[in-house]
Amino acid sequence: MGKEKGDGKGNFQLKVPKGTKDWEGKDMIIRDKIFSSITKVFKRHGAVTIDTPVFELKEILSGKYGEDSKLIYDLADQGGELCSLRYDLTVPFARWLAMNSSVQNIKRYHIAKVYRRDQPAMTKGRMREFYQCDFDIAGTYDPMLPDAEILRITCEIFHELGWDGKFTIKINHRKILDGIFEVCGVPTDKMRTISSAVDKLDKSPWEEVRREMTEEKGLEADVADRIGEYVVLKGSKELLQKLQADERLNANASAKQGLEDMALLFTYLESFSVLKNLSFDMSLARGLDYYTGVIYEVVTEGSAPPTSSDQKPEKTASKPRKPADGEEDRSNDPSVGVGSVAAGGRYDNLVSMFSGKQQIPCVGISFGVDRIFSITKQRLAADASSAPIRTNEVDVFVMAFGGKGFDGLLPQRMEVARRLWDAGVKAEFSWKVKPKLPQQFKAAEVNGVPFAVILGEEELASGKCKFKEMGLPEGHAEKDGVLIEMADLEREVKTRIESAGQTADATNRVQDMSLAQ
């Protein structure tokens, strides 16, 4: 944290709770830029936003997260209802849909904090309080069309963030996986637990996953080996064709349906120019139980352990393989392994868990904003050419100077500031009655304020003041500023700010801050 400090008073620790942080300064600017990039894409696709309470009735959350339920934060029982902090944004959305039965379809996004009593790993962006940014499409449509649009939106978002060429969408289908498990001979009651084991392939080598399947979960060794032959596979359309040619799989109803879905999806993704970012990856299983169709996960440079390409199962592997030198150490390297930066899938049955009356099919994705933030910040730090980030947006600092007997011109500075504010100009002045000129310049420079309006008694007497662009080089004709008419103050200032091409308009400034490398 670097922020825990001894107490100044009393004997309590002056800190934020474990796994939480204060957002401030340049981090806030980077974070808001990420939020606005993402929101812009959602709105381009017609999304609306809803905002649910930070806590839900405890029973709304129970039975939704399997083993992870132990990570839910409960509120104390202070009389009244028992409540828990939301664990994600998906269950509250499903609860909202169930409560609002007049809504039969919606594209909604929601950017908000969620809460998990997990072991924090701050440097990897794993916190107890962290932001999620969810986009979901609810409603009955023709197959795979909303699914395709979600993946298109995902590509647009990482494009907006400047990650072109730096991210991969891993995709799979629950029905294909289930079909593979059936074909390989996994008993029905072991399907989900074996799926969970497969899901660990992005972090553990096949040997370990195989051992978990056979030793911990009692799967027959030859069944595990048959699974191993499938989950090693990854590719694109050619893999789909290979699987469609697999007779065993096609004889299985679930796999067949999944493969048909994927074939249709690939056609749509081609229209949407998304295929180039896709990896059809049979080792992707996703932990959550509620997925019923396509599942996907976005990884980027540094978001997966560096050994991930080495840890695929060897076809004949049947004995534990020792981790190669350095593997264990690297997993603690804060620069790697922040996990996926977005993930989601289709979940057609979640809403009916709340309301048996209605069944609303849904498909969605959740962006791990804190992880995206961590990676963005590292990339910006590594890029010496990136422009410095200002934390406020003031355009004009109103100053005054004078010789002996100078009274500070406070009423005049206030009057000028008021006129500029009335005209919508972002302006500050020193909150001192008699500030020294160097102090005023320093205050402007600290915040990178680009312009100054400088008041002097002589100039004011002749109805003028000085307008100065800060940081002009020595020898520049306007280095010392130019005289402008006080009567024309607002128009002069606005025109000059614009013509200097340095308007500090919030949106522009933030959008100009490139997050790309």
Place this chain on the structure above:
Amino acid sequence: MGKEKGDGKGNFQLKVPKGTKDWEGKDMIIRDKIFSSITKVFKRHGAVTIDTPVFELKEILSGKYGEDSKLIYDLADQGGELCSLRYDLTVPFARWLAMNSSVQNIKRYHIAKVYRRDQPAMTKGRMREFYQCDFDIAGTYDPMLPDAEILRITCEIFHELGWDGKFTIKINHRKILDGIFEVCGVPTDKMRTISSAVDKLDKSPWEEVRREMTEEKGLEADVADRIGEYVVLKGSKELLQKLQADERLNANASAKQGLEDMALLFTYLESFSVLKNLSFDMSLARGLDYYTGVIYEVVTEGSAPPTSSDQKPEKTASKPRKPADGEEDRSNDPSVGVGSVAAGGRYDNLVSMFSGKQQIPCVGISFGVDRIFSITKQRLAADASSAPIRTNEVDVFVMAFGGKGFDGLLPQRMEVARRLWDAGVKAEFSWKVKPKLPQQFKAAEVNGVPFAVILGEEELASGKCKFKEMGLPEGHAEKDGVLIEMADLEREVKTRIESAGQTADATNRVQDMSLAQ
């Protein structure tokens, strides 16, 4: 709530926790407009934002809220630190300042939810989870300058919201109040409790407050009557002059200091054109203990009980007055009495409660966004001329039509949508393989989408498609749309949207939605 519904499954209630709500649809748009109006003003004055965790260590909050501490939500003790949900944004800000001793001055704003286990009154905008929007200035400056800027910012915000002429800033000074209590003979140990009683004058008549002072709090009757002579007073500069001429008050050090502060503040507020919105009101006391200087509260039409002008003390009142007919009923009228819409003051000692090492003077204001929202919504509903509010921002609906054997042109619709998205245009198309034309028009109309791109096989064969502005009157030359070149699609669409003067740019659309009457 109107949202509590029977359970569809299991036997739990499908609802949100008491005193909380889901934000959705047009409410979200109005709320975001309020947030963006407020944020725009803060940024105009050079403010930055910080974001603190939703919960704090329990001990950070304890001892800060007096009697109201019982309203704090605690998290359950699940092992580890004891935490509570934040009760306001001021204490977390003071904690942040104490932790970050390198920050000696800052103008920060923070818009976020806070939590109070109060009895909810939803129609009056009183919730258990609600938004606060705080602006505070921390740092040592020349007297009353930051205080004046806070009040200027307050006026600019209500101006942005379209409330000109509809709000009043009530202002007072803790040191003047303390001086009055001393002069009137209130014992030192009764100062704060008598101040709390005075604070109730906006809700209760003087007789009741007097009874509380004398019967419940043991104040001598003549002391209470002397207080009553002062707290009836309200006005502007002339009241300040009257009090400055009061010899008893000027002999009191505290009152003298407070009156000097107010005189200086009035000078500054004149420069800032704020005086017209001000009411110097001696009955304003503010409940919280931590204020040390100026205090203020913003009220608007309908934000105070309608009897407030009647309930000022009569000079000789000494016996209980019966409430006039209707008074009790009106207090339950949901259209009145939502309380103040913003409030704050100077608190110079709060930061040192966390860190004895440093003392950072602060002055701030908190805007009750939910109350502002409730009033805005009522005013919009009452104003038949206000434009309908769209909930999404899509500009173009991509459609297709055809005769017998029409295949839906799905790949073509997807291609067009992709091209528009790539060009930054907000666009949708129907997620059906073969949608009927009326269905497509209906989908566009439901969301108020202003334009359509319509694909037909014949037009496509000649490299063209149709661009149509929705809702043109019968007889208009372009009622049926105009043909445009597919090769020129993006440029044509963008130009035509702009020239129709109906660009659905998020900012413009929201800013165009006038919240004023």
